Amino acid sequence: MEFGFDAEDEVFRRTARDWLAAHHTGDPGRRDWERELGRDGWIGLGWPEDGYGNRRATLTQQVVWAEEYARSGAPARSGHIGEKLLAPTLIGHGTAEQKARFLPPIARGEELWCQGYSEPGAGSDLAGITTTAVPEEGSAAARTxxxxxxxxxxxxxxxxxxxxxxxxxxxxxxxxxxxxxxLVPMDQPGRVEVRPIRQLTGTSEFNEVFFDGARARAEHVVGGEGNGWRVAMSLLGHERGVSTLAQQVGFAAELRRVVETAVSTGAADDPVVRDGLVRLWAELRTMRWNALRTLGGSGDVGAPSVAKLLWGGWHQRLGDLAVRVRGAEASTGPLDWSAAAPYELDPLQHLFLFSRADTIYGGSDEIQRTIIAERVLGLPKEPRG
Structure with missing residues (x-):
């Protein structure tokens, strides 16, 4: 299948661009922005079902929306975990009642979700989780x-x-x-505790979550009891796709900033730096065409792992070059350890620090290589401890 944009896609692009220009004004709160997206049907474009207040869009139109959203500088999404991960999983494995209960609030931007997978002793090795869910006494219909x-x-x-x-x-x-x-409600005082984790960048998007007898209803088990591994693997399959292309729009903007800095500081006169910039540009173009090829149906079971290996290493190399072209100034900045964020980072410093985690989160490089070795190349399975 050849992946390309036709005239209808370009009409859709103008519609998306005009809507974003008209609505992305000021600094809306994250929840308010999700509701605004939901009111006009921009949440759930990729769902194979409509009727939840969401627009329907072809695969190419989903790519168009993702790219235009990234280019517009619109706020980072709070609802993408529900929209991109849980919703497709419910559509594939959920009951009619689960879909009717949870999909409409996601499409309207009214309920936000998080993902409870990794544990301190079970990150990449997800099968080692120890969190338990014990049925309470009571009738089957009311069981929790x-x-x-x-x-x-x-x-x-x-x-x-x-x-x-x-x-x-x-x-x-x-x-x-x-x-x-x-599916566990978070508003359970005394039973669910959230502790933010401060990162190198000074922000706290990640958290620890402690469940102490938190209650979940039996009808909110997705795919049936005991089928969690199959459902979880299906869900992880939705983590990469159209969003990869939007991510690359952001990467291109970061690369342009690094190039501009290299020119302004004179670092671009260094042939090693110039070579690095050209390589990063060429690799980014290659990643885009590889992503389009995969979306077009030419990929294989290892394609998501290949994509993760490509962009994780690429982004780290971009971060390395970002501080190199800044020179000594890249290591300086005001510190105030009494503040919530003890230091202010400029975009290139933030890029460098955040990209240190790129080869770990979302599936470490080691895990991606193991998947490729075992599932694509047919090599012997890695010994399990």
Missing amino acids: YRVSGQKIWTSLAHEADWCFVLARTRPDAQRHHGLSLL
């Missing part, structure tokens, strides 16, 4: 689970209304057996 355990690196948990939690409903089962995916 008590969820106990700790999740970590939980993005936007401090803003979320709900969390989809991978937990062990059969404590005697090993590894990926006996797991279930439960």
Whole structure:
């Protein structure tokens, strides 16, 4: 399949660009912005079902929206975890009642979600989770689970209304057996505690979440009890796709800033720096065409892992070059350890520090290489401890 944009896509592009120009004014609150997107149907473009207040869009139109959104400088999304991860999972594995309950508030931008997967002792090795969900006594119709355990690196948990939690409903089962995916409300004082994790950048998008007997309803188990591993793997398959192309729009803007800085500081006169900039530009173009090829149906089971390896390493190299072209000034900045964010970072310093995690979060490079080795190349499986 050849991936390209036709005349209808360009009409859609003008519609998206005009809407963003008219509505992205000032500095709306994150929740207010989600509701504004939802009111005009811009949430859920990629869902294979409509009827939830969402517009329908072809794959190419979804790419157009993602790219125009990134170019507009609109606020970072708070609702993407519900829209891009949970919603497709519910559409594929949820009951009619679950879809009717949860999809409309996501489409309207009214309920925000976070993902309860990683744990202190089970990050890349997700099958090692120890969080438990124990059924309470009572009739089957009214049955609830008590969820106990700790999740970590939980993005936007401090803003979320709900969390989809991978937990062990059969404590005697090993590894990926006996797991279930439960939808857990976050507003449970005394039972759910969120602790922000301050990052190198001074911000706190990630959190620790502690569940101490938090309650989840039996009808909010997605895919049925004991099928959590299958559902969780399906959900992770939605993590990469159209959003990769929007991410690359942001990468291109960062690369332009690095080039401009290199020219202004004179660093571009260094042939090694010039070579690095040209390589980064060429690699970014290659990543774009690879992403388009994959979306066009030419990819394979290892394509998401290849894409993650490509952009993670690329972004780190861009961060390295960003501080190099700044020179000595890149290591300086005012410090105030009494403040919530003890130092102010300029965009290139932020790029360097944030990109240190690119080869770890979203699936570490080690895990991606293992997936490619085992599932694509057919090499022997890695020994499990």
